[in-house]
Amino acid sequence: MDVRLITEDGIEQRPAADLPALLADDTALIWVDVPSCDPTAAKVLRDVFKFHPMAVADCVERNRVPKVHAYPDHVFVVLHAPERGSRGHVHYLELDQFVGENYLVTVHGPLNPAVEPQAALRETGAVLARIESGRLRPRTPFDLSHAIASALTRNQEAYIETVTTDVWQLEQRVTGGNVGEPEEFLNELFRARHGLLAVRTMSALSSAIYGRMAAFTGISEDGHQRVADIADRFERVRSLADGEREYLQGVIEFYQTILVIKAALVGQAQNEEVKRLTEASYAQNEEVKKISAWAAILFAPALVGTVYGMNFEHMPETKWLLGYPAALAVMFIASFVLYRVFKRRGWL
Template sequence: MDVRLVTDGGIEDRPIEELPELLGDADNLVWVDIPSCDEEAVSVLAEVFCFHPMAVRACFERNRVPKVHAYPDHVFVILHAPERGERGHVHYIELDQFVGRNYLVTVHGPINPAVEPEVALRETSAILKRIKAGRLRPATPFELSYAIVSALTRHHEAYIETMTGDVWRLEQRVTGGQVDNPEEFLDELFRVRHGLLAVRTMGALSGAIYGRMTSLTRISPGGQRLVVDIADQFDRVRIVADGEREYLQGVIEFYQSVLTVKATLVGQAQNEEVKRLTEASYAQNEQVKKISAWAAIFFAPTLIGTVYGMNFDHMPELHWVAGYPAALALMVLVAVALYVMFRRRGWL
C-alpha cells in the first residue's frame, strides 16, 4: 500500500501511520494506492476511511460490470480495462476508486494469474510518473481521478487500434484469397469480434455510470465538468468500437458469401459428375439388356439342339421323318417369338 501526499511541488511518499493525520487536514490531497486488497488494506479501508462494508467487500472480490455508488462524503467507482490474452481471450483489469473531499483511494482488483501484476498498475504508474516529472499538478481528488481514468480510456482506444490492425489483416486475407483453412480463419474472425465487443461493452457501461454521476449534486462544478468529459471519452470508445465491429461484420459476411459461392460451385460440379455417372450407368444397363436378350434368343435353339443331341434309345422324335425339320422350325419359332417380345419391351 502506497500513501502519497500530492502538493504543489510534486508528490511525497508518506508512511501509513500518518494517514489519519493527513486525512484530518482538509487542505491536503492524499492519494492511497493499493496494488492488491489484502487484510491490511481491508483494515485501512474499513477502520481509517470507514467505508461501507459492501464497498470494502467489492474491492477484494471480482466485479464483472462497472458500478458507481454515491455516499454522503465520497463516490465509489468500479471500472475495467481490457487486456489481451491467449486465443482471443479478453482479461478484465479492474480499477476501484474512492473519490472523497481530500483523498483518492485506488484499489486494483483481483486479476487473472495469467496477467502480469504490472498490468494492473499501468494507469496509476503512468500518472505517478507524470506528477513526479512535473507534467501534471492535480489540485483536487477529481482532477487526480480524471487523469487516471483518462489514461484508462486511452488504453481502451489503444486496444481498439490493435483490434483494428487485426481486422485489416483479416480483410486482406479474404480479398486476396489467402485463406487455407476456413474453420481456423472463421475462428480468428470471431476472436477479433469478441475483443471488439468486450471493449465496446466496457465503454458503454462505464459511460453510463459517469453519465449518472453528472446528476450528483455533491460533486463540485469543477468535478462535474471532468465527469462529463470522462463520460464523453467512454462514449467515444463505444462509438469507435461499434464502427470497427460493424466493419468486421462486413468482412465476416463477405467471407461467408465467398464460402457459399464456393459451396454452390462444388455442388454443381458434383451434380454434373453424378449426372455423367448416371448417364454412363444407364447406357451400360441398355447394353446389358441387349446382351441378355440375345443370349436368351440363342439359348432356346441351343436348348432344343442339346436335348435332341443326347441320343437316347427311347427318343421317338429321332425316328420321325419330319423330326429334323420340326426341330429346326421349333428353334426358329422360339427365337423369333423371343426376339419379338424383347423388341416390344425396348431391349433390342
C-alpha cells in the first residue's frame, strides 16, 4: 500500500500509520494506491476509511462489469482497462476508486496470473509520473480521479489502435488473396472482432456509470464537470470501437463472399464433372445395349444350329427332306423377330 500526500510542491510518500492524522486534515489531498487488496489492505479500508463491507468485498473479488455506488461521504467506482492476451484474448484489468472529500483510494483488482503485474499499475503509474515531474497538480480528489480515468480511456484508445492495425493487415490479405488457411484466417478475423467488442463493452458501461454519477447531488460543481468529461471520453472510445467493428465486419463479409463464390465455382466444376461422367456412363450403356441385342440375335441361330448339330440316331429331322430349309427358316425368323423387337425399343 502506497500512501501519498499531494501538495502544491509535489508529492510525498507517507507511512500507512499516518493515515488517521492525514484524513483528519481537511486541507490535505491524500492518494492511497493499493496494488493488491490483501487482508492487510482490506483491514485498512474497513477500519481506517470506514468503507462499506460490500465495497471492500468488491475490491477483494473480481467484478465483471463497471459499477458506481454513492455513499454519504464518498463515491465508489469500478472501471476496467483492456490488456491483450495470447491468441486475441482480452484481459480485464480492474481499477477500483474511492473518491472522498480529501482522499482518493485506488485499488487494483484481482489479476489473472497470465498478466504482468506492471500492466495493472499502468494508469496510476502514468499519473504518478506526471505529478512527480510537475506536469500535473491536482487540487481535489476528483481532479486526481479524472487524471487516472483519462489515462484509462487513453489506454482503451491505444488498444483500439493496435486492433485496427491488425484489421488493416487482415483486409490487405483478403484483397491481395493471401489469406492462407481459411479456418485460421477466420479465427484471426473473429479474434480482432472480439477485442473491439470487449473494449466497446468496457467503454459503453463506463460511460453509463459516469452519466449516472453526473446526477449525484453530493459532488461539487467542479467534480460534475470532471465526471461529464470522463463520460464523454468513454463515449468517444465506444464510438471508435463501433466504427472499427463495422469496418471489420465489412472485411468479414467480403471474405465470406469470396468463400461463397469459390464454393459455388467448385460446386459448378463438380456438377460439370458429374454431368460428363453421367453422359459417358449413358453412352456406355447404349453400347452395351447394342452389343447385348446383337448377341441375342446371333444366339438364336446358334441355338437352333446347336440342337440340329447333335446328330442323335432317333432325331426325325435327320431324314426329313425339308429339315435343313426349315432349320434355316427358324434361324432367320428368330433373328428377324429379335431384331425388330430391339429396334423398336431403341437398342439398335
